[in-house]
Amino acid sequence: MQTQTVLAxxxxxxxxxxxxxxxxxxxxxxxxxxxxxxGTVDSAAINHAIAMTLANEVLKVIxxxxxxxxxxxxxxxxxxxxxxxELLCLNRTFAHLAACVDLLRRNxxxxxxxxxxxxxxxxxxxxGLMANQIFALQSSQVKVMDLNAMSRVTKIPLEKLQSLSQTxxxxxxxxxxxxxxxxxxxxWVQLDEHLVANAIESQQSHLxxxxxxxxxxxxxxxxxxxLCNEVVEAVLSA
Amino acid sequence: MNKSYIQNSFYEKTARNRIASIVxxxxxxxxxxxxxxxTSPNLASLDITGSFDDGVIIGKATIKDxxxxxxxxxxxxMGGAVGEMHGAKIVGMLLKAIEEKPKAIVFFVDxxxxxxxEANAGLIAISEIMRAMLKVRNAxxxxxxxxxxxxxxxxxxxxxxxxxxxxxxxEEGRLALSGPEVIETLKGVEEFDSKDxxxxxxxxxxxxxxxxxxxxxxxxxxxxxxxxxxxxxxxLPVANVDLSYLQQQxxxxxxxxxxxxxxKDSLSIWQSMNINNPDSISMLSAEQVKxxxxx
Numbered sequence: 318m319q320t321q322t323v324l325a326x327x328x329x330x331x332x333x334x335x336x337x338x339x340x341x342x343x344x345x346x347x348x349x350x351x352x353x354x355x356g357t358v359d360s361a362a363i364n365h366a367i368a369m370t371l372a373n374e375v376l377k378v379i380x381x382x383x384x385x386x387x388x389x390x391x392x393x394x395x396x397x398x399x400x401x402x403e404l405l406c407l408n409r410t411f412a413h414l415a416a417c418v419d420l421l422r423r424n425x426x427x428x429x430x431x432x433x434x435x436x437x438x439x440x441x442x443x444x445g446l447m448a449n450q451i452f453a454l455q456s457s458q459v460k461v462m463d464l465n466a467m468s469r470v471t472k473i474p475l476e477k478l479q480s481l482s483q484t485x486x487x488x489x490x491x492x493x494x495x496x497x498x499x500x501x502x503x504x505w506v507q508l509d510e511h512l513v514a515n516a517i518e519s520q521q522s523h524l525x526x527x528x529x530x531x532x533x534x535x536x537x538x539x540x541x542x543x544l545c546n547e548v549v550e551a552v553l554s555a
Numbered sequence: 556m557n558k559s560y561i562q563n564s565f566y567e568k569t570a571r572n573r574i575a576s577i578v579x580x581x582x583x584x585x586x587x588x589x590x591x592x593x594t595s596p597n598l599a600s601l602d603i604t605g606s607f608d609d610g611v612i613i614g615k616a617t618i619k620d621x622x623x624x625x626x627x628x629x630x631x632x633m634g635g636a637v638g639e640m641h642g643a644k645i646v647g648m649l650l651k652a653i654e655e656k657p658k659a660i661v662f663f664v665d666x667x668x669x670x671x672x673e674a675n676a677g678l679i680a681i682s683e684i685m686r687a688m689l690k691v692r693n694a695x696x697x698x699x700x701x702x703x704x705x706x707x708x709x710x711x712x713x714x715x716x717x718x719x720x721x722x723x724x725x726e727e728g729r730l731a732l733s734g735p736e737v738i739e740t741l742k743g744v745e746e747f748d749s750k751d752x753x754x755x756x757x758x759x760x761x762x763x764x765x766x767x768x769x770x771x772x773x774x775x776x777x778x779x780x781x782x783x784x785x786x787x788x789x790x791l792p793v794a795n796v797d798l799s800y801l802q803q804q805x806x807x808x809x810x811x812x813x814x815x816x817x818x819k820d821s822l823s824i825w826q827s828m829n830i831n832n833p834d835s836i837s838m839l840s841a842e843q844v845k846x847x848x849x850x
Binding site for chain 1: 586587592595596597600601613639640642643644646647648650651654669671672673674675676677678679680681682683685686687689690693708710711713714715716717718730731732733737738741742746747758759763764767769796797798801802804805808809811812815816817818819820821824
């Protein structure tokens with residue numbers, strides 16, 4: 318689905334934004350007030366310039382001190398794999414972006430990510446996966462790697478991975494699997510103007526709860542990841 | 556320089572031996588030790604033999620009488636990659652630190668990143684590690700990371716490592732996001748020749764990371780030197796990750812980008828830093844490289 322169409326459905330009121338170098342920046346009015354929109358479009362391959370721009374926009378919103386909600390738009394094919402980016406330690410810039418999103422949470426800004434197109438590994442890790450909540454369009458592609466590439470790297474036959482992906486959410490790409498594993502809060506099928514406002518309103522009533530990462534508990538409830546919560550609890554009680 | 560670096564090498568050791576050779580004698584108490592938990596059922600379903608520790612060892616110890624938590628990834632098991640159990644052990648240890656407040660967490664990172672065999676669980680586990688690391692820092696507990704193993708710190712573990720308060724790195728350790736092989740596969744050998752070892756180290760290795768300010772300390776691949784640097788790091792204050800701290804980081808990143816982005820080899824950066832004979836840096840010891848930076 319086109320970014321423009323999706324945003325118009327989610328934010329019918331006073332929506333304005335611009336797109337530059339794969340980065341989208343804008344704002345809209347909702348029934349809970351103004352929200353800021355920050356993210357990437359067109360399956361961005363995230364490089365230093367994009368990651369630094371995203372981080373800077375997050376810091377500017379925090380610096381205003383108004384606790385304005387941020388909606389992150391996620392559409393990334395992952396990191397831009399280039400020698401020039403690696404030489405300047407792209408992973409460090411990603412860590413910085415992640416720390417900025419974490420500060421947003423600690424400074425009591427409601428925030429959520431919407432996966433509009435693709436959400437893949439490093440790009441997804443650095444901001445989308447750091448948000449308080451993640452919502453995904455049903456048509457979105459969430460993955461670490463596609464099964465063909467995974468089969469090549471792991472030397473496990475594709476047929477075996479395909480058959481296991483029917484029963485296990487662990488390695489098969491797909492938004493439903495990320496939902497089961499606790500990383501996606503909900504899959505949006507029908508879009509309307511209340512989805513974002515309702516999520517923000519609900520966050521505002523219990524913002525402190527998001528200081529605790531509950532994804533492992535959710536994963537257990539949804540039978541997606543069965544081990545992680547048990548292992549963490551075992552360490553905590555050791 | 557009569558030390559035998561081979562004998563005392565961090566790089567050559569297993570994770571367990573790294574712990575044993577750095578912490579005070581007999582002080583290490585392992586948590587979830589071998590036999591106390593089952594091996595990964597996720598790997599079993601792929602007919603892969605699991606490991607009794609899932610490739611990461613966690614526990615408590617003292618280093619010169621300082622009480623610390625230890626997390627050590629075992630690079631020899633699936634490249635130290637992060638799967639569901641592996642990630643949960645790290646997250647558990649990080650969260651436990653917030654309750655028990657050790658003097659620091661000492662993290663021996665040795666990992667290619669997400670374990671593809673448990674891809675989704677691995678990716679989410681990395682995200683949980685990242686959030687837990689930031690939480691530990693905000694609780695005022697330092698995370699001292701050592702990168703000097705056979706797998707370096709790549710992918711999601713490359714990102715996580717950079718959330719540490721302090722990174723100690725050897726020249727042999729590598730720190731980056733996409734591995735050279737991945738870039739070569741995606742963009743061709745002209746972009747990155749992964750067989751060119753010298754180039755790989757000039758892009759991702761400890762000397763580059765240290766000279767460009769990506770890590771705090773460069774050290775020889777030597778257990779005693781690494782131990783000394785950990786002890787020194789234990790004395791340092793922990794900066795709060797607040798708005799002014801992150802704004803400063805942002806300015807630093809922007810400055811680095813404006814100065815150097817587009818260069819494809821550290822040699823040309825070292826030249827623009829007015830370092831004499833940049834070609835000779837690969838032959839210098841950690842001490843000599845540190846002397847260059849101090850000027």
